[in-house]
Amino acid sequence: MTQAQTARWRLIGFALSSIGAMLFAIKGVLIKLIYVYPIDTTTLLALRMLFSMPVFIGVGVVEWRRMSPSARPDRRMIAITALVGILGYYVSSWLDFAGLVTLEAQTERLILFTYPFLVILFGRLLLKHPMRAHALGGAGLSYAGLFIMFASDPTRLSHAMLTGAALVAAAAVTFALYQLYAREMIVKCGPSLFTAIAMSGAGVAVLLHFAVTQPIAVPVLPVPAWNLILALAVFATIVPSFMMSAGTARIGAQGTAIVSTLSPVVTIVLAIVILGEPFGMPEAIGTLFVIGGVGLFSFIDSRKSIRRETA
Numbered sequence: 567m568t569q570a571q572t573a574r575w576r577l578i579g580f581a582l583s584s585i586g587a588m589l590f591a592i593k594g595v596l597i598k599l600i601y602v603y604p605i606d607t608t609t610l611l612a613l614r615m616l617f618s619m620p621v622f623i624g625v626g627v628v629e630w631r632r633m634s635p636s637a638r639p640d641r642r643m644i645a646i647t648a649l650v651g652i653l654g655y656y657v658s659s660w661l662d663f664a665g666l667v668t669l670e671a672q673t674e675r676l677i678l679f680t681y682p683f684l685v686i687l688f689g690r691l692l693l694k695h696p697m698r699a700h701a702l703g704g705a706g707l708s709y710a711g712l713f714i715m716f717a718s719d720p721t722r723l724s725h726a727m728l729t730g731a732a733l734v735a736a737a738a739v740t741f742a743l744y745q746l747y748a749r750e751m752i753v754k755c756g757p758s759l760f761t762a763i764a765m766s767g768a769g770v771a772v773l774l775h776f777a778v779t780q781p782i783a784v785p786v787l788p789v790p791a792w793n794l795i796l797a798l799a800v801f802a803t804i805v806p807s808f809m810m811s812a813g814t815a816r817i818g819a820q821g822t823a824i825v826s827t828l829s830p831v832v833t834i835v836l837a838i839v840i841l842g843e844p845f846g847m848p849e850a851i852g853t854l855f856v857i858g859g860v861g862l863f864s865f866i867d868s869r870k871s872i873r874r875e876t877a
Contacts, residue, residue, distance in 0.1 A: 579816025583825040586809030591832035593802040594671035596794055597663060598841055603791040607663045610795070611656075612776035613785075615769035617799035622769070625808070626762030639755050644763055647751045651764025654744025656771040661737035669730030670843050673715065673722070675833040676856045677734045679826075680708050682863060684742030692746070704863030711855025718848030757811035765807065827861045 600610060630638065639647070666674055683705035689695035716722045716731070752760045787795075814822045834853060837843040 576817055579813045580825060581813075582809045583813030583817060583822045584828060586806040586813060587822075587826045587829045588832045589801055589806035589809070591675065591829040592836060593798065594666055594674050594833055595836045595840055596798045596802055597666045598671050598837075600791060600794045600798065601667060603787055605785060605787065605791070606780075607660065607667065608772075608776050608779055609785055610798075611660055611663055611772050612780075613795050614799045614803060615765075615772045617796060618803045619766060619769040621804050622762045622765040625758060626766060629756065629759040629762060633756075633759070639759070643751070643754060647755060647760060647763045648767025648770075650744055650747050650751055651767040652771045654741055654748065655765055655768035656775075658737045658740040658744060659768070660772075660775075661733045661740065665730040665733030665737065667730065668726040669734060671837040671841060672830070672834040672843055672845070672849070672853075673731070674734050675830045676712060676715070676853065677731060678738050678741070679830050679856060679860055680705070680712070681738045681742040681745065682860060683708065684739055685745050688742055688746050700866040701863055704859040704866075706859070707862070708856045708859030711852040711859065713852075714848055714855065715852035718852075719844075752811075752814075757815050758808065761807050761811050827857050827864070830857055 597610070662674070662678065669677075683701055686695070686698065686701040686705075690697045721727065722731075748760070748764070751764075755763065810822065813825070817825075830853065834845065834849075838845050
């Protein structure tokens with residue numbers, strides 16, 4: 567591959583990751599709009615998966631047929647990938663959706679956005695990965711930003727808001743664990759097949775949860791609600807998941823992490839414009855701290871990785 571082709575390849579990767587990050591950013595706003603209607607967290611998550619699972623299963627079948635028999639993952643690898651997907655897209659998603667019942671969309675995105683530091687922490691505790699000084703510095707900056715946002719507004723210290731924040735923080739923890747264990751599966755399965763298996767496994771778990779806890783019936787909702795749910799499944803689930811996987815394959819996890827700093831910015835703008843959420847000086851300072859912490863960590867980590875690869 568020539569230098570020009572490499573540059574074009576990476577440019578496409580950055581474009582895919584950027585668009586994917588921005589589409590993921592609309593998720594919180596769509597969920598807040600859907601919660602205006604009479605629907606609970608489990609039902610909403612089940613409908614999201616019901617609409618999106620056929621696409622993931624179809625992509626999985628196509629990718630499986632394209633692979634040579636020797637390159638296909640075995641049953642054990644498929645089972646592990648499905649379990650990793652259940653952790654990231656069932657457990658984490660349910661906690662995130664439940665937190666958004668009471669939490670503002672912009673605050674939810676900023677809390678969830680701190681998961682890269684948790685990946686480093688769990689990597690150290692569980693897999694004995696080295697703890698990096700720049701990760702600790704970035705984490706301190708980001709969590710200081712969240713503290714500023716909550717401490718500046720007494721309404722955010724209500725029981726409902728703190729419960730929502732705790733649920734989203736738990737979602738960040740489980741998503742960090744998902745990221746930590748997903749890396750090996752992505753390498754072995756390939757990004758598209760991994761995404762298909764992981765999301766399909768999570769979809770089955772979500773639908774089983776719904777079947778056990780809810781009456782099996784189509785919820786009675788107006789047309790606007792169904793349009794929003796369909797948009798959630800297509801534009802905030804299916805499309806960005808494959809775009810982010812394709813982008814990561816071109817620019818790596820570090821590049822994708824840097825591009826993902828767009829995500830909370832888009833969420834905040836949409837939350838202010840569409841949902842009318844407040845945004846004053848404390849929110850601005852807190853946002854800068856959180857995005858600055860994650861962005862600084864991702865930038866330094868990316869530079870260090872490039873030096874290691876070229877050494």
